[in-house]
Amino acid sequence: MTIPAARRRGRPRERVLDAEAILDTTLTVIRDAGLKGLTMRVLALRLGVSVSALYHHVPSRAGLLANVQERFAEGLDVSGFGNIPLREALARWAWSYLHQLRRQPELVPVIVEVPLAQAPRSSLMYQRVIAGFAVAGWPEESTVASMSVLETFIFGAALDSPSPDDAYEPQGAEHSPLLARSYAAFSQAVEDQEARPRDLVFSMGLEAILTGLHSLWGSGRGWARAGAGMRPDA
Amino acid sequence: MTIPAARRRGRPRERVLDAEAILDTTLTVIRDAGLKGLTMRVLALRLGVSVSALYHHVPSRAGLLANVQERFAEGLDVSGFGNIPLREALARWAWSYLHQLRRQPELVPVIVEVPLAQAPRSSLMYQRVIAGFAVAGWPEESTVASMSVLETFIFGAALDSPSPDDAYEPQGAEHSPLLARSYAAFSQAVEDQEARPRDLVFSMGLEAILTGLHSLWGSGRGWARAGAGMRPDA
DNA sequence: ACCTGAACACCGTTCAAGT
DNA sequence: ACCTGAACACCGTTCAAGT
Numbered sequence: 178m179t180i181p182a183a184r185r186r187g188r189p190r191e192r193v194l195d196a197e198a199i200l201d202t203t204l205t206v207i208r209d210a211g212l213k214g215l216t217m218r219v220l221a222l223r224l225g226v227s228v229s230a231l232y233h234h235v236p237s238r239a240g241l242l243a244n245v246q247e248r249f250a251e252g253l254d255v256s257g258f259g260n261i262p263l264r265e266a267l268a269r270w271a272w273s274y275l276h277q278l279r280r281q282p283e284l285v286p287v288i289v290e291v292p293l294a295q296a297p298r299s300s301l302m303y304q305r306v307i308a309g310f311a312v313a314g315w316p317e318e319s320t321v322a323s324m325s326v327l328e329t330f331i332f333g334a335a336l337d338s339p340s341p342d343d344a345y346e347p348q349g350a351e352h353s354p355l356l357a358r359s360y361a362a363f364s365q366a367v368e369d370q371e372a373r374p375r376d377l378v379f380s381m382g383l384e385a386i387l388t389g390l391h392s393l394w395g396s397g398r399g400w401a402r403a404g405a406g407m408r409p410d411a
Numbered sequence: 412m413t414i415p416a417a418r419r420r421g422r423p424r425e426r427v428l429d430a431e432a433i434l435d436t437t438l439t440v441i442r443d444a445g446l447k448g449l450t451m452r453v454l455a456l457r458l459g460v461s462v463s464a465l466y467h468h469v470p471s472r473a474g475l476l477a478n479v480q481e482r483f484a485e486g487l488d489v490s491g492f493g494n495i496p497l498r499e500a501l502a503r504w505a506w507s508y509l510h511q512l513r514r515q516p517e518l519v520p521v522i523v524e525v526p527l528a529q530a531p532r533s534s535l536m537y538q539r540v541i542a543g544f545a546v547a548g549w550p551e552e553s554t555v556a557s558m559s560v561l562e563t564f565i566f567g568a569a570l571d572s573p574s575p576d577d578a579y580e581p582q583g584a585e586h587s588p589l590l591a592r593s594y595a596a597f598s599q600a601v602e603d604q605e606a607r608p609r610d611l612v613f614s615m616g617l618e619a620i621l622t623g624l625h626s627l628w629g630s631g632r633g634w635a636r637a638g639a640g641m642r643p644d645a
Numbered sequence: 646a647c648c649t650g651a652a653c654a655c656c657g658t659t660c661a662a663g664t
Numbered sequence: 665a666c667c668t669g670a671a672c673a674c675c676g677t678t679c680a681a682g683t
Contacts, residue, residue, distance in 0.1 A: 321596070362551045
């Protein structure tokens with residue numbers, strides 16, 4: 178890191194910034210200091226400019242995060258759809274989705290909260306997934322909801338990523354032998370599978386969802402049964 | 412709202428605050444102004460005290476949020492476990508969980524991020540759920556992970572709550588007839604079921620997960636199959 | 646012990662002044 | 665057009681001074 182050359186007051190002869198460079202540095206800062214650590218001052222410091230210089234290339238901090246979301250969607254693995262069996266293509270997509278969210282858990286709120294309207298490139302990703310369902314012969318009415326179910330599960334799985342692996346350890350276990358035994362049994366399975374707890378939970382949930390969805394839409398009962406889980410008191 | 416009587420400088424004759432009152436007002440503020448809107452200044456203003464007075468009853472803003480999490484766990488419906496069929500008890504619990512998160516979506520990060528170590532009362536809730544699995548005869552090694560899968564899905568479902576119902580509407584649909592048809596078919600199902608899109612997705616996911624988990628652990632193959640969804644390239 | 650008021654070290658955003 | 669520096673209206677937290 179060289180000491181940035183002091184810049185005089187007016188417009189420099191060569192342009193110093195562009196949106197791309199700002200985005201790159203944004204991701205680095207988020208990785209290093211988290212979303213809360215992403216401040217315009219820190220960003221400016223890393224880029225060697227003044228804070229207000231950023232506003233010539235990015236409308237606001239929120240606009241910056243929309244760019245983050247766009248780049249994220251392009252990083253997901255949709256290569257399986259149409260090329261390998263759907264179940265494997267979905268697993269590949271889901272794991273890449275989770276993996277990318279886990280690599281930067283601080284991005285989860287960004288991905289979830291940025292409206293799709295501000296991220297047109299993200300919908301290209303969705304097209305690939307839906308097309309995968311269609312090619313595999315799933316009824317058209319089932320595909321959007323099925324994808325949403327998977328995405329919902331993935332978001333949830335990404336949420337507890339910051340927590341340590343022993344977050345499953347109960348607090349008041351000494352007061353409940355059953356709870357203690359259950360956690361011990363789960364820990365044993367984790368050991369046997371040579372996996373991390375959260376990975377085992379994710380793979381089990383993924384397997385259950387894919388199996389469940391298939392049974393739902395293969396049974397020919399469709400929404401009649403898919404809606405069976407409606408809230409009792411709704 | 413009466414104009415608060417001006418308070419003199421020293422210790423008042425009667426105590427003005429306590430942790431319970433602060434928690435009540437905290438929830439009100441979060442409901443009105445969101446988590447970002449929860450500032451110590453706003454909180455103090457609503458309570459009619461100075462900002463620094465809060466620190467006599469609460470260690471920090473984070474400590475305040477731990478209290479929020481504790482109260483949340485006590486509001487979940489675990490009444491079904493041990494009393495009605497497990498599948499229905501789980502559905503009741505899951506819907507109450509989701510419903511409470513949806514009522515205050517801003518609470519999601521609080522619930523997820525506050526370490527269980529700081530919320531001992533939350534683990535009482537988990538005990539009830541695990542006991543429900545046990546009574547229904549599920550293998551001990553399956554219960555913790557099964558509950559986690561459900562919780563993961565619930566968290567994910569709560570995340571997109573702030574987004575409007577038409578968030579499922581694609582952006583570039585005009586470029587993809589398939590995507591347009593799929594969304595239309597889903598919308599039709601929503602109309603037929605007289606449900607909101609996100610409710611339909613949740614009930615479908617819940618149904619799929621319960622069916623899938625049952626098939627997983629009823630097949631006698633247990634983790635061997637539950638682990639089948641492991642990341643291909645892991 | 647419990648409250649007030651002032652202070653400290655931060656934020657995101659705006660804008661006149663410079664080239 | 666594009667950068668700087670100062671300003672504005674906010675944060676959470678601390679602490680001496682008061683009763």
